[in-house]
Amino acid sequence: MTLEKIPNISVDCVVFGFDVISKSLNVLLINRRLNKPNKENIIIDDYVLTGYHIYKNETLDDAASRVLNELTGLHNLYKKQFKVFGNPNRLMNKKDIIWAESENFNLRTVTVAYYFLLPTHEVNLEENPYNANWFPINNLPELGFDHEKIINEAYEDLKFKSLHEPITFELLPDKFTIKDLQDLYESILGIQIDNRNFRRKLIKKKYIIALDEKQTGVSKKPAQLYMFSRDVYKKVYEKNFLINI
């Protein structure tokens, strides 16, 4: 496999992580910094998504997985190719132009945007080669390129999907409490949910399975742990075409 880059096509990865402790939906960003000020004395110091050009013999999905693996060391996360950004002027900000020169890439680059879902604690940020950090989705730092737009569109897609598909479980550890799940929905959707109604509704689902286990290392009454069964979900879903418009 040659490692020749395709100069005008890239992937960008929005990495969403849910932090069960702080109950915060976060995005993983890396610092973009150019220390030597250029002739116009512009200094670049902002944040961007992780991304890279695709190689000549590589599929788009593989490129995204590769980029993610380089950032986090992780494989096999939930991955969704959600949109392509290819406006001719998407990289026409001054800083982006300077950056493109220093990194030697094409200003008319079409980027295929993916988002990934995981619980934040799965990523070890110590010794991270890219200086990656989590930022709450509602409190993002200054972003380079058109990455704020990309993140916002990813978030909209995630919001909508969370209502209709069982993707929330990708943001939680394998074993979770009903409260964790409720906190997650509240974070994603920005709403309050009645815990009695939520518990009843979710516990009733066949694919939410109570384990013979409770929380440990917790300083108050430990809560019941549950898991999500993808197999059961598929079976339930197959016979349900509920039109819900």
Place this chain on the structure above:
Amino acid sequence: MTLEKIPNISVDCVVFGFDVISKSLNVLLINRRLNKPNKENIIIDDYVLTGYHIYKNETLDDAASRVLNELTGLHNLYKKQFKVFGNPNRLMNKKDIIWAESENFNLRTVTVAYYFLLPTHEVNLEENPYNANWFPINNLPELGFDHEKIINEAYEDLKFKSLHEPITFELLPDKFTIKDLQDLYESILGIQIDNRNFRRKLIKKKYIIALDEKQTGVSKKPAQLYMFSRDVYKKVYEKNFLINI
């Protein structure tokens, strides 16, 4: 605006049309034909989606709209950019290689796939420059490139979306009967629906508005006509976050 093509990026358009008369969900395809048999005596005569390379100064959305307009003469249809297809070997079929040579394009082309929705009767197929024709989604002809895959993925997306978003109305004329809508859901989803329950459910929606009008030119009891109000829909939707997993 220069009309220089970007050689390795294209758009492809899956055009879905619903025919209220035959109750059939169709796809608009054009004939791909190469008459002079090449040295291996291979003749190309199959069907493909409409598509084209993007121009240097053109957005992806504009490219898709342009291609669609050239095929149908229509503007402002519902348009959804649903996926990118960019496997290095997506055009490695013999016929595709021959075709790429004759048309002089890059074998490693990444294509941004869109689908469009409209009622079939809006397209005039007489005098169509591309010899376009409607084919039922369940009975497609032989397809070139990876277009069968693209169509199937578009269809899956459409199926899923039809359950959760009001996109079905894009496939119907502005004025439609409840039976038309039911026929449409039955075609898209491949299921049977009880007409009493369906009518009750849909008529109850505030954004389905009964008109002071009935069908004309019909040989039996003319049915009540309805319209869909996007504005009312938005208002209803804004306050509903129904978790439905």
Place this chain on the structure above:
DNA sequence: ACAAAAGTGTTATCAGTACACCCATGC
């Protein structure tokens, strides 16, 4: 024994499902 978070119950209203016949119209 106290603080903190887990967990529980009821009622009223609404939505979904299953099921079969009458009605209005054009011809």
Place this chain on the structure above:
DNA sequence: GCATGGGTGTACTGATAACACTTTTGT
């Protein structure tokens, strides 16, 4: 007046929404 497709009603069951207190546990 008849064939055709449009249109309707009921009973049952399950889901949602609104609402506040008790229980369990670790410390």
